[in-house]
Amino acid sequence: MTDRLLSFVQHPWGRRVARALGLPQPVRLPRRQDAWSDKELAGRAVLAIAPGSAAPLPSLLAALVAQGAGASAGGPVQSLVVDATGCRDVAALRALFEQTQLSLSRLAVGGRVLVLSSSAAADATEAACLHAVQGFVRALAKEIGRRGATANALVLQEGAASPPALEAALRFFSTDRSAYVSGQVLAWRKEDGGAPAATTPPVAPRVALVTGAAGGIGAATARRLALDGLRVLCVDVPAARQPLEALTREIGGSLLTVDLAGAGAADELADALHRLGGVDVLVHNAGITRDRTLARMSAAEWDSVMAVNLSAILAVDARLDADGLLNAGAREICLSSISGIAGNAGQTNYSATKSALIGYVAARASSLAERGATINAIAPGFIETAMTRRMPLMVREAGRRLNALKQGGTPADVAEAIAFLAAPQSQPVTGQVLRVCGQSLLGA
Ligand code: NAD
Numbered sequence: 001m002t003d004r005l006l007s008f009v010q011h012p013w014g015r016r017v018a019r020a021l022g023l024p025q026p027v028r029l030p031r032r033q034d035a036w037s038d039k040e041l042a043g044r045a046v047l048a049i050a051p052g053s054a055a056p057l058p059s060l061l062a063a064l065v066a067q068g069a070g071a072s073a074g075g076p077v078q079s080l081v082v083d084a085t086g087c088r089d090v091a092a093l094r095a096l097f098e099q100t101q102l103s104l105s106r107l108a109v110g111g112r113v114l115v116l117s118s119s120a121a122a123d124a125t126e127a128a129c130l131h132a133v134q135g136f137v138r139a140l141a142k143e144i145g146r147r148g149a150t151a152n153a154l155v156l157q158e159g160a161a162s163p164p165a166l167e168a169a170l171r172f173f174s175t176d177r178s179a180y181v182s183g184q185v186l187a188w189r190k191e192d193g194g195a196p197a198a199t200t201p202p203v204a205p206r207v208a209l210v211t212g213a214a215g216g217i218g219a220a221t222a223r224r225l226a227l228d229g230l231r232v233l234c235v236d237v238p239a240a241r242q243p244l245e246a247l248t249r250e251i252g253g254s255l256l257t258v259d260l261a262g263a264g265a266a267d268e269l270a271d272a273l274h275r276l277g278g279v280d281v282l283v284h285n286a287g288i289t290r291d292r293t294l295a296r297m298s299a300a301e302w303d304s305v306m307a308v309n310l311s312a313i314l315a316v317d318a319r320l321d322a323d324g325l326l327n328a329g330a331r332e333i334c335l336s337s338i339s340g341i342a343g344n345a346g347q348t349n350y351s352a353t354k355s356a357l358i359g360y361v362a363a364r365a366s367s368l369a370e371r372g373a374t375i376n377a378i379a380p381g382f383i384e385t386a387m388t389r390r391m392p393l394m395v396r397e398a399g400r401r402l403n404a405l406k407q408g409g410t411p412a413d414v415a416e417a418i419a420f421l422a423a424p425q426s427q428p429v430t431g432q433v434l435r436v437c438g439q440s441l442l443g444a
Contacts, residue, residue: 003384003400006407024406027148030110032176033412035227036423039068040171041079047072047106050083051099052092057083060116063166076108079174084133085118085156088126096136104144113140113151114173119187120158130155134185141183141439145404150182150439157428159190168425177416180381180409183439189428206327207276208422209233209269211260211312212286214240216385217335219247220411221283224419226251230281233272235260260286261307266319273320278327281422282320284313284334287353289387291346302349309353313360331422332368332375334361335414336433341379342443354379358433365431374430376421381437382408403438 008014009025019025046069050056060083069079080103087096100113107113115137121127134153141151152173169188172178208225212218213234222232232253236244241257248255254276258268273279288308290301313334320326339347340354361377368375382388382399388408391399400408417436420426 003407024401025146026406027109027146029148029179029405029407030176031179031410031412031416033224033416035229036171036419039066040175040177042068044069044078044175045072045076045108046070046079046081046174047077047103048081048083049099049103051087051095052089053083053086056081057085057116060166063170066167067170069170072106075106076111077103077106078108078111080104080107080111080113081170081174082113082115084115085130087117087133088121088129090129093129093132093136096133100136100140107144107147107149110148110176110179111144111150112174112176112178113137113144113149114170115151115153117153117155118158119155137185138183138439142404145182145439146406148179148405150178150405152178152181152183153185154188155185157187157189165191165425165428168420168423168428172417172420177420179416180405180413180436180438181417181434182404184435186429186432186434189430191427207231207233207273207279208281208283209235209273209279210283210285211235213247213255214243216387217380217383217411217414218283218285219243220415221285221418222247222253223251224412224415225281225283225422226253228419228423231276233276233279235269236286260312260316261304265312266315269316270319270323270325273325274323278325278330279320280327280330282326282330282332283418283422284316284332284357286312287335287337287387289347289350289390291350293346294348297349305349305353309350310356313357317364326368326371326373328371328373329424329427330368330371330373331424331426332361332364332373333418333421334375334377336377336379338379338381338435338437338440338443341433341435344442361433362431369430372427374421374427376429376431377433378414378417378421379433379435379437380409380414381435381440381442383411383414383436384408385411402442403440405438407438409436409438 117133137153208230210222213222214236238257244255334357336357337354339351361375
């Protein structure tokens, strides 16, 4: 789907017209969507600062070097990494303000700011000041979004700052791979020893299963995971066989057509996974909308959304658990939505299911951790797919613009975030929600 305003304002005269009319002037976002490389930061101008501390964490510096980052001397900065783990009193917050302000003048269009904070506070004052960093990052993200730049934060749990773990965060949050992720705060946990920390480059898990893979976010995810060497089982309804066949031919994957809301769907998936030796990356992506206000919603509209978006996931997981089909170190990812966070008029059914998935991943994380596996939710905002193409024009236009980047995301943006969570090195993230929404104002 074409974003005409985005194309229009790429011309200098278009920008002038948009400015005169008071219209948004979104920047075309720099994106990177190929397979992970050994040194994701090679060739990028990276600057690391440590307000409140004598120097950045040694593990951060080691991770920067391991990802190929060279020092940035005086020129524009593409990736600013702020070690704010030392911001534990008001004076240190002042240093955060001063040093970030100074560096910001060098931040390139489409630049990335990643701020590290800590959950290890000695007292209430430290807790307050460490938490202040989160508000700082969210506000900063809103300011720099109009230049296509993003800011995100990681809250390091005590002992969580080992170099391989931070490398995984840097190669996503400090590069063009996270183009549509902004204003997010993720807890970065200590590796629990359930599965060995992988080295870079990632050791690709063998098998991925992506539901709803025939189009939109699902197809982009199947393509992206295949780039990392995964063998992808693509699942969709029988009516979507044609695009599913074309996709699996393209990526060398396999396919299964089944209505996930049907009675025997979990059995069919389990049979297919038995043949493939279990699953290493499970992406519950299939989802539907049947929008109507609650007062006018039919029971069928309620039931069909519940069946696809929630019951099918619960049934599939129960069957995979019973058969031991989630391999050790597996990565499970559920497609939630900002509608599940903010709620959306006309979507009580959809918002309920997407909110359910947020509760689900939080509750299921500890049982999966025993096997070194993780589970997280991705909450996309406005993504340019068939689903959003069906929206009324004005609602669609509002969805596109009501975010810090003033534009919609692409299916590949979501796929890139899924690839990040699906990587073996992303074990420190579990039970959480990562929004891919350009810092949408909805539910912010
Ligand atoms: P889409 O409509 O383009 O694709 C969904 C796919 O799921 C389709 O190929 C469809 O055939 C398949 N599917 C639907 N019902 C199925 C069933 N019963 N059995 C098997 N397959 C089934 O949607 P999308 O925009 O790519 O969204 C993918 C996921 O992301 C959904 O869960 C959606 O709720 C979520 N999401 C999308 C957006 C967005 O802006 N597009 C925003 C937030 C969340």
